[in-house]
Amino acid sequence: MNLKRFLIIAILLLAASNANAVLNIDITEGVEGAMPIAVVPFQWSGSTKLADADVSTIVTSDLARSGKFSPLPVKDMLAHPVTPEQIDFKTWRIAGIDNLVIGGVQLQKDGSYQVQFRLFDVLKAQQVMGYSFPADRQSLRYVAHRISDYIIEQLTGLGPAFDSRIAYVTSRRVAKNKIEYRLQVADTDGFDPQTLLTSSQPMMSPVWSPDSLKIAYVSFERGRAEIYVHNIRSGQREKVAAYEGINGSPAWSPDGRQLALTLSKDGNPEIYVLNLQDKKLTRITSHWSIDTEAVWMPDGRSLVFTSSRSGKPQLYQVELAGGRPKRLTYEGDYNANASISPDGKAIAFVHGDDSGFRIAVMYPDTRLLQVLTDGGQDESPEFAPNGSMILYATQINGRGVLAAVSTDGRHKQRLVLSDGEVREPSWASVKGSRN
Amino acid sequence: MKKIVLVGMLLLLAACTDQAVRDDGAVDAGAGSETGGAQASGINDTAGIEGTALAGKNYRVSYEIGAINDPGNILSQKIIYFDFDSSELQPEYAELVKYHGKYLALNSAAKIRLEGHTDERGSREYNIALADRRAQAVKRLLLFEGVNSKQISIISYGEEKPADFGHDEQAWRLNRRVEIIYE
Numbered sequence: 124m125n126l127k128r129f130l131i132i133a134i135l136l137l138a139a140s141n142a143n144a145v146l147n148i149d150i151t152e153g154v155e156g157a158m159p160i161a162v163v164p165f166q167w168s169g170s171t172k173l174a175d176a177d178v179s180t181i182v183t184s185d186l187a188r189s190g191k192f193s194p195l196p197v198k199d200m201l202a203h204p205v206t207p208e209q210i211d212f213k214t215w216r217i218a219g220i221d222n223l224v225i226g227g228v229q230l231q232k233d234g235s236y237q238v239q240f241r242l243f244d245v246l247k248a249q250q251v252m253g254y255s256f257p258a259d260r261q262s263l264r265y266v267a268h269r270i271s272d273y274i275i276e277q278l279t280g281l282g283p284a285f286d287s288r289i290a291y292v293t294s295r296r297v298a299k300n301k302i303e304y305r306l307q308v309a310d311t312d313g314f315d316p317q318t319l320l321t322s323s324q325p326m327m328s329p330v331w332s333p334d335s336l337k338i339a340y341v342s343f344e345r346g347r348a349e350i351y352v353h354n355i356r357s358g359q360r361e362k363v364a365a366y367e368g369i370n371g372s373p374a375w376s377p378d379g380r381q382l383a384l385t386l387s388k389d390g391n392p393e394i395y396v397l398n399l400q401d402k403k404l405t406r407i408t409s410h411w412s413i414d415t416e417a418v419w420m421p422d423g424r425s426l427v428f429t430s431s432r433s434g435k436p437q438l439y440q441v442e443l444a445g446g447r448p449k450r451l452t453y454e455g456d457y458n459a460n461a462s463i464s465p466d467g468k469a470i471a472f473v474h475g476d477d478s479g480f481r482i483a484v485m486y487p488d489t490r491l492l493q494v495l496t497d498g499g500q501d502e503s504p505e506f507a508p509n510g511s512m513i514l515y516a517t518q519i520n521g522r523g524v525l526a527a528v529s530t531d532g533r534h535k536q537r538l539v540l541s542d543g544e545v546r547e548p549s550w551a552s553v554k555g556s557r558n
Numbered sequence: 559m560k561k562i563v564l565v566g567m568l569l570l571l572a573a574c575t576d577q578a579v580r581d582d583g584a585v586d587a588g589a590g591s592e593t594g595g596a597q598a599s600g601i602n603d604t605a606g607i608e609g610t611a612l613a614g615k616n617y618r619v620s621y622e623i624g625a626i627n628d629p630g631n632i633l634s635q636k637i638i639y640f641d642f643d644s645s646e647l648q649p650e651y652a653e654l655v656k657y658h659g660k661y662l663a664l665n666s667a668a669k670i671r672l673e674g675h676t677d678e679r680g681s682r683e684y685n686i687a688l689a690d691r692r693a694q695a696v697k698r699l700l701l702f703e704g705v706n707s708k709q710i711s712i713i714s715y716g717e718e719k720p721a722d723f724g725h726d727e728q729a730w731r732l733n734r735r736v737e738i739i740y741e
Contacts, residue, residue, distance in 0.1 A: 152659075253651065277652070297650065325715065325718035325719065327682060327683070327686075327716075327718065328682070328683060343715070343718070344711070347713050348686070348713075348714070368690065368712065368714075369686055369687065369690050369714055371686050371687070372683040372686075385686075385687065385715075387687070387690050387694075390694070391691075391694075392686075392687035392690060392691070413684065413687040413688065413691060414687075415683050415684055415687045416681065416683045416684060428647050429681070429683075429684050435643070436680070436681075436684055438644070457643070457680060459680060459681040459684045460681035460683065460684065473680060473681045475679070475680055480679060480680055500678060500725070502680070502681050503681070503682065518725065520723075521725045521741065544681075547682065
């Protein structure tokens with residue numbers, strides 16, 4: 124690409140059976156040098172194309188959203204090959220396409236579907252990958268996201284991210300003095316939003332368990348902050364913390380057996396670790412200042428948290444085995460709310476200065492800090508499960524929306540709720556999310 | 559025993575409160591009920607309320623039952639405002655808290671809830687902790703004035719329940735607050 128491309132991908136999302144507002148995704152800033160790829164519209168046989176499960180369109184959107192690819196618009200394609208024999212590699216080469224995806228969706232006699240795709244290296248004129256997946260009406264979209272994850276992994280080495288789900292909190296003013304809060308779960312492209320909890324009181328800090336089967340969150344539904352663990356399959360939930368004072372900032376240990384959380388039951392916000400099996404509580408920090416927003420390092424041996432012990436909020440790291448917390452951030456008066464990359468090498472956080480609050484990323488090895496966003500009220504950063512981008516909450520004209528930025532800051536997209544405001548995103552790991 | 563005091567710079571920053579008090583002592587209705595509790599507080603639309611200059615206003619100081627609902631009494635003022643990222647009580651608000659402390663110490667059956675709030679800036683959970691510390695700072699001063707800790711409960715809402723939904727300093731300064739709510 125010789126010019127920075129501004130892609131606007133409007134994904135028409137069919138509302139689910141319930142009246143949930145949907146998230147619409149706009150890619151606001153593309154990337155110079157993203158890999159050119161063509162995803163030829165898949166051929167449907169035995170059935171007409173299902174508008175809400177248009178597999179090749181979903182794959183195209185995911186590839187664009189990854190920030191690593193620049194998919195060729197369908198209208199610019201000179202041919203629509205379906206079989207390998209139909210591919211004229213020379214034409215695609217001339218069109219500047221490096222990689223080509225073809226495929227089809229077949230309705231089976233029993234009403235299920237068979238989805239197959241092939242990925243070709245245009246320069247070498249050979250297939251590099253090809254799969255066939257069984258699917259039903261419901262799982263066609265998941266298969267599409269899985270195809271995206273396969274292609275991205277094959278061509279970039281990045282792990283899977285799209286065949287997963289996100290959780291977030293929405294708020295909507297339903298009367299002058301009444302706000303309705305919802306805890307929702309949707310596919311990573313905003314499709315099929317499901318409501319886990321509706322409340323007239325605030326909900327905060329939803330976070331997926333490592334096996335993607337549960338969500339821990341804070342709810343004020345009973346007039347004070349309490350932490351719940353909600354099983355998304357059964358809908359059952361368990362109250363795990365309702366101590367006097369703050370019950371906040373839940374964070375799952377990598378093995379899913381413990382929750383780090385913030386309690387002020389001893390008079391001051393401190394970080395504790397709760398064993399979810401025996402409910403044993405271990406106090407981790409002990410300082411008269413604010414200690415909160417703990418997250419786990421991937422090895423499960425230490426926590427990164429926000430502390431005002433220097434007078435201003437800064438990030439610190441503490442070993443669970445004991446020892447003094449080590450300060451991680453020095454640049455600026457406000458560094459808070461850390462998210463750790465899956466490989467543990469990068470920390471994203473809220474970085475505040477005179478010009479506002481932005482998402483920054485720091486590599487503790489080098490202490491190099493890079494500000495990635497340019498909003499004024501950016502918060503709640505969360506790494507995608509493959510570490511390639513950071514989902515966060517921002518404001519547009521005073522309205523809360525979600526946004527994502529690639530870890531190099533070059534690719535940006537927005538997820539805007541069709542009605543009301545949205546915040547506090549959490550991105551489930553791919554493992555188990557569809558079981 | 560009643561006396562009149564001139565509360566100097568008190569509430570200079572509190573242009574809008576949950577009740578807007580005119581100089582004649584009358585109460586502007588429509589700004590939310592005084593004892594509305596968690597449900598109603600914090601989501602009132604204050605945009606239409608005239609900011610009344612309260613500096614230099616004469617307030618009655620007395621501690622009989624019901625004084626807290628008398629708009630001419632200093633105890634009708636129940637919101638304490640803070641600077642950004644600070645839980646330090648400014649002198650004029652420390653003075654206000656002391657009046658409430660005397661009332662609570664004299665009326666041991668009275669109970670209050672301290673609701674801590676912040677503006678929307680910065681991270682949400684940090685703001686929960688910050689708002690908690692603001693409420694704790696008010697509580698400490700009340701205890702110092704002889705209030706029984708059983709009379710005080712605390713809830714921190716962080717940035718979740720703004721008094722003003724605006725996105726500028728004018729809204730933010732009204733949102734960085736602790737509300738004293740008599741139960």
